[in-house]
Amino acid sequence: MPSANLDLIRAINQFNILNSIRARKSVSRSEIADMTGQSRASVTTITAQMIDKGLIFEKNVEVTGERGRNRVLLALNPDAxxxxxxxxxxxxxxxxxxxxxxxxxxxxxxxxxxxxxxxxxxxxxxxxxxxxxxxxxxxxxxxxxxxxxxxxxxxxxxxxxxxxxxxxxxxxxxxxxxxxxxxxxxxxxxxxxxxxxxxHQWFGEGRGVDNFIVISIEYGVGMGIITNGQLYRGVRGFAGEMGHVPVTPDGELCVCGKRGCLATVVGGMAFINKAKRLAETGLWVRKSSGDIEFEEVINAAKEGENALIEIFQAAGHCLGVGLSVVINIFNPEKIIISGQGVEAGDIMFTPMREAVNRHTFSDLLALTKIVIPEWQHTxxxxxxxxxxxxxxxxxxxxxxxxxx
Ligand SMILES: [Zn+2]
Known part of the structure; x- marks a missing residue:
């Protein structure tokens, strides 16, 4: 076999071993062999090299109920x-x-x-x-x-x-x-x-899920797609422009030059533009001055400003319509909503869930879990x-x- 092929096989074996340790946090050599389909001898050789390189380390774990017996598990060295x-x-x-x-x-x-x-x-x-x-x-x-x-x-x-x-x-x-x-x-x-x-795929809600979608609500609306465990990027990495899916055909002009995109209704750009108009016409009396910020609009809506609540309700509805398209096309196991928009809470996500229920083929919807984990900017x-x-x-x- 040419040495390039041997190098490739060695690299694949190393990756699979490292990845199985990461997925389980700590795991025995025989479990790694079962998970990766490699021989125990191969696992022993490769893990010894990884220990030498400082990538992983051995830890002794006492087996409950079997006094005196220890299992040796392998764990990632976080400082590697x-x-x-x-x-x-x-x-x-x-x-x-x-x-x-x-x-x-x-x-x-x-x-x-x-x-x-x-x-x-x-x-x-x-x-x-x-x-x-x-x-x-x-x-x-x-x-x-x-x-x-x-x-x-x-x-x-x-x-x-x-x-x-x-x-x-x-x-x-x-x-x-x-x-x-x-x-x-x-x-x-x-x-x-x-x-x-x-x-999310490596360390969060997407661990162990082969088909999932992440929707991020920030200044605009983004989307990440995992199909069969792989990130789907499209021809040149442009896939997932969820914010530019049309939801209101004759709607407002978007930054992309088209009309009625989701990003003209959902996200910081849309919320700030709409809130600015309400402030100019006196329908929203601000407590502060200066440039309107995303947080200010979300907080004022949550404090009960009716005109602003309507913005988030309309946004939630359009987002739900967009998600129903996503679910009908991709049949994902999970949709994970992220980004600062998560802070809007029920005022946006209740109408979103209603619209998803109304517009999604129910057999597909039954297979999809929509989760909205807590959000931190970091x-x-x-x-x-x-x-x-x-x-x-x-x-x-x-x-x-x-x-x-
Ligand atoms: Zn657009």
């Missing part, structure tokens, strides 16, 4: 690698350092309005966010194995190019290479909804870090399907 994730949003940016187990070691969140600032400003800002998160974690740049960046918009993961983003006029900007050259650390860039989806940066972690686990051969 550290990665940095960075997420940019319209008015906020965050970064996080995560360890090999996906646990967050530090987080940094800053309010910054990126609109109209240009890509040079953004690249410098990302530099600072990376340094701040690394400092906060008590680490140095040489401890960092990779950098992941999540940005809203149309991103080509392969070339590292951001073709279009709602937060800056970029054209085709090689943002990944700028950051990679600056730090000399392997860097990845991906659409933010996709990074969040990978985080989940975004953790998502960007997961983008690097899954590449680290995968070795150079990225065609292997995760075992989870």
């Amino acid at each position: 690698a550290f990665v940095v994730g960075v997420k940019l949003a319209a008015a906020k940016a965050s970064s996080a350092v995560c360890d090999m187990q996906g646990e967050t070691r530090s987080t940094v969140i800053r309010n910054e309005n990126f609109m109209g600032k240009g890509v040079d400003f953004i690249a410098r800002y990302i530099d600072e966010l990376i340094m701040a998160a690394v400092d906060e974690a008590g680490l140095k740049l040489e401890n960092i194995s990779g950098i992941g960046i999540g940005v809203p918009g149309v991103v080509d993961f392969q070339t590292g190019t951001c073709h279009w983003s709602p937060i800056y006029d970029a054209g085709s900007v090689p943002l990944r290479d700028r950051i990679q050259n600056r730090f000399n650390i392997k860097t990845y860039i991906e659409n933010d909804a996709n990074t969040l989806t990978l985080a 989940d975004w940066a953790k998502g960007a870090a997961s983008l690097v972690l899954q590449e680290l686990y995968k070795s150079p051969f990225n065609t292997i399907r995760p075992l989870i």
Whole structure:
């Protein structure tokens, strides 16, 4: 057999073993052999190499009821690698350092309005966010194995190019290479909804689920798609532009140039625009002045401002219609709703569930669970870090399907 093939097989075996340890947190060598279909001899050889490299370690666990007998389990060494994730949003940016187990070691969140600032400003800002998160974690740049960046918009993961983003006029900007050259650390860039989806697949609600969808409600509406355990990116990584699905054919003009997109009704951009009009016509009397922010609109609606409640009810209805299209097409096992929009709560999600029930083929709906986990803004940066972690686990051969 040519040595290239042997290298490939070795890499696949290593990946499968590492991944089975990650999925179970701690596992015996014989369980790994059962999970991966590899011989016990092969598992013993490869895990010995991994112990030597400091990737995993042995831990003795006493077996209950059998005094004196210990089982030797293998676990990931969380300190085997550290990665940095960075997420940019319209008015906020965050970064996080995560360890090999996906646990967050530090987080940094800053309010910054990126609109109209240009890509040079953004690249410098990302530099600072990376340094701040690394400092906060008590680490140095040489401890960092990779950098992941999540940005809203149309991103080509392969070339590292951001073709279009709602937060800056970029054209085709090689943002990944700028950051990679600056730090000399392997860097990845991906659409933010996709990074969040990978985080759910590896460390969250998507663990062990082969077909699921993540919907992110932020400034716009994003979507990540996992089919048969793999992220679906489309031809050039543009798949999942949920925010630009038409829901009101003659509706408002969207940033994409078309009318009636979901993003004109759901998300920070839509909520702020509609709230601004209500404030201008006196239908909503604000308690503060200055630019209207997403949090302010959500909080005022939750405090009972009727005009604002109607915005979220209409948004929930349109989101439900959009989700019924998603469920009818993809037949997912789970839909996970994420992003700051989660904070709107029942005023948006009750009408959403009603619309889903009304418009989805019931046999399909019965198979789909819609979950809305608690949301923290740092989940975004953790998502960007997961983008690097899954590449680290995968070795150079990225065609292997995760075992989870
Ligand atoms: Zn649009």
